[in-house]
Amino acid sequence: MNRGKASFDRIVTFLLFLVFGGIAFWMIGLRLDFAPAQRIGDYVNRDFWADLSARDNYDTILVIAAVVTGLLGLLLIGINIERKRLGRSASPTSAPTGTIRTSPADVASAVAQTFDRRDDVRSATYRASEDRGTDIIEIRLRIPAEVDVTDINTACRRAAADITAALPGQDVLPRFLLQVEQPAHLE
Incomplete structure (x- = not known):
């Protein structure tokens, strides 16, 4: 793997770490009643998330999310499995x-x-x-x-x-x- 691909992988991994780490901090903080986690919860529109599965276009939202994440996954796989062969x-x-x-x-x-x-x-x-x-x-x-x-x-x-x-x-x-x-x- 060349340096550009390795750097891209590290950036994607770091961003995923930030997203999942933030979600984990928020969920654990809510459970333990930490004030910063409660403040983050105040910014979240709970009504939107609670009613999301009851919306008429919920299936469309799931299909779009699945297609987008599937394409991103295929892109990451394609970037990482390509091997440059030496030519004449x-x-x-x-x-x-x-x-x-x-x-x-x-x-x-x-x-x-x-x-x-x-x-x-x-x-x-x-x-x-x-x-x-x-x-x-x-x-x-x-x-x-x-x-x-x-x-x-x-x-x-x-x-x-x-x-x-x-x-x-x-x-x-x-x-x-x-x-x-x-x-x-x-x-």
């Missing part, structure tokens, strides 16, 4: 006679396939995306518990150097995540 970019080694375009996703796929062919790796998956303003190639390796992690670590460092060499001039950060399986139970 021109290589600095391109010449005036032609442009060489490289894709971080293609490089990540090749690295994952290389790891997938190893005997000490159960599976390898990849993702090339932007995470908090940083371009990332993420390789996720599932390995058995018995594997020598130093060999995998060496292979990951070699693959990181290969990724950097394959994407010259692009600021792409390789990330390797190792998921170690449960050890086999001996009987």
